[in-house]
Amino acid sequence: MPLVEINFDGIIGPSHNYAGLSLGNVASASNKGLVSHPRAAALQGLAKMRHNLRLGLPQGFLLPHRRPDEAWLAELGTDAAAAPPSLRPAAFSASAMWAANAATVSPAPDTADGRCHLTVANLRTMAHRSHEAPETLAQLRLAFADAAAFAVHPPVPATFGDEGAANHMRLAAAHDSPGVEIFVYGHRGGAYPVRQHEEASRAVARLHGLDPERTLFACQSEAAIAAGAFHNDVVAVANGHVLFAHEQAFEDRAGVYAALRRVFPELELVEVPAAAVPLKEAISSYLFNGQLVTLPDGAMALVLPEEARETPSVWAWLEALAAGNGPIRRLFVVDVRQSMANGGGPACLRLRVVADPGTVDPRFLADEAKLDRVAGVVERHWPERIAPADLADPDLPPRLEGARAALLDALDLAALA
Numbered sequence: 001m002p003l004v005e006i007n008f009d010g011i012i013g014p015s016h017n018y019a020g021l022s023l024g025n026v027a028s029a030s031n032k033g034l035v036s037h038p039r040a041a042a043l044q045g046l047a048k049m050r051h052n053l054r055l056g057l058p059q060g061f062l063l064p065h066r067r068p069d070e071a072w073l074a075e076l077g078t079d080a081a082a083a084p085p086s087l088r089p090a091a092f093s094a095s096a097m098w099a100a101n102a103a104t105v106s107p108a109p110d111t112a113d114g115r116c117h118l119t120v121a122n123l124r125t126m127a128h129r130s131h132e133a134p135e136t137l138a139q140l141r142l143a144f145a146d147a148a149a150f151a152v153h154p155p156v157p158a159t160f161g162d163e164g165a166a167n168h169m170r171l172a173a174a175h176d177s178p179g180v181e182i183f184v185y186g187h188r189g190g191a192y193p194v195r196q197h198e199e200a201s202r203a204v205a206r207l208h209g210l211d212p213e214r215t216l217f218a219c220q221s222e223a224a225i226a227a228g229a230f231h232n233d234v235v236a237v238a239n240g241h242v243l244f245a246h247e248q249a250f251e252d253r254a255g256v257y258a259a260l261r262r263v264f265p266e267l268e269l270v271e272v273p274a275a276a277v278p279l280k281e282a283i284s285s286y287l288f289n290g291q292l293v294t295l296p297d298g299a300m301a302l303v304l305p306e307e308a309r310e311t312p313s314v315w316a317w318l319e320a321l322a323a324g325n326g327p328i329r330r331l332f333v334v335d336v337r338q339s340m341a342n343g344g345g346p347a348c349l350r351l352r353v354v355a356d357p358g359t360v361d362p363r364f365l366a367d368e369a370k371l372d373r374v375a376g377v378v379e380r381h382w383p384e385r386i387a388p389a390d391l392a393d394p395d396l397p398p399r400l401e402g403a404r405a406a407l408l409d410a411l412d413l414a415a416l417a
């Protein structure tokens, strides 16, 4: 079977809540303290997977992590019962749902040894995300255990922040052709932290055995980070030969485009001018966090969040795009509002892996029947709502544990317990 792009979505975990943990992520900060709806959140995520599956796109998933993370709390000398308010929300966070931050992936045609390489992200900048890596590594080692096809690397040292595929793009004539990989790092972010370190990006490129001639390192613009684009995938996305980016995505816009055109002359650039869509609206609508996908008939489509349709400047621009002669011809809208309220759009929820599905552990691959099964578990076990004070309720941890165990059982993945 040829190499195809498989989107692995993070199943939204039963502890999904709004704790305002991510400085620099405007949605997370402004929704702090709201009551969350984990059951609705997970069903929205499953509906998105089903939507894309019905478009004919291969779909996989990753599992929610154990929360509260008692192993992490133990390293900090405490546990869920005694954790201080400064640590408790971080231990309960369902942030592993945003699978675009799980790892960076270099498909087999790009690497020196002809295998698909994945490096788990260390996510060191945010406390609540910094303890995802061990479980992500365990899941990826299981899903991509075929050592002839994959190499799964542990995170790079946490000295240098690495946030995975959200700061990585790939251009290629087709998914199974050799590509050009673009690593986007930050230098300055105004009042906000820079989450992707250049040294981490360069380390990942070396570990993956990428051809230096076909690997680019681009600095994200300070203006974008300062406006709330805490990851590059909030202001730019690539697919096939297309780069879809905001005019203010990169610090040295002309330099990045020129370098790209040199190594990838087929580049088709779809740039959104700030005059048409200001950065602020691009970020609040998550225009660039749509999934830019190639449909089975070869046409390109964007799978966008409802918020993009609700933002007049963004929707007007998109309708003109789809009606024009450009490469992006179709627009689909999905409802992932529960995740969006924490700054996670359609593209944040998925990790793209180009692979032969026959080499992936089938337990991580989705079909309609399996999604029905997962939805059944969610309906039965996911809390309907979580208010901030509920994180201190002693009944919550056993409930979360039971919910996760039921999911692992339904997917024959008790090995991850």
Ligand code: SUG
Binding pocket: 017, 018, 019, 020, 021, 022, 025, 028, 029, 093, 095, 098, 100, 101, 126, 129, 166, 230, 231, 233, 234, 342, 343, 344, 345, 347, 348, 349
């Ligand atoms: O890391 N939000 C995530 C959103 C990640 C989005 N991912 C991509 N852009 N690829 C983050 O900032 C909020 C959690 C809270 O506040 O409770 C959060 O972690």
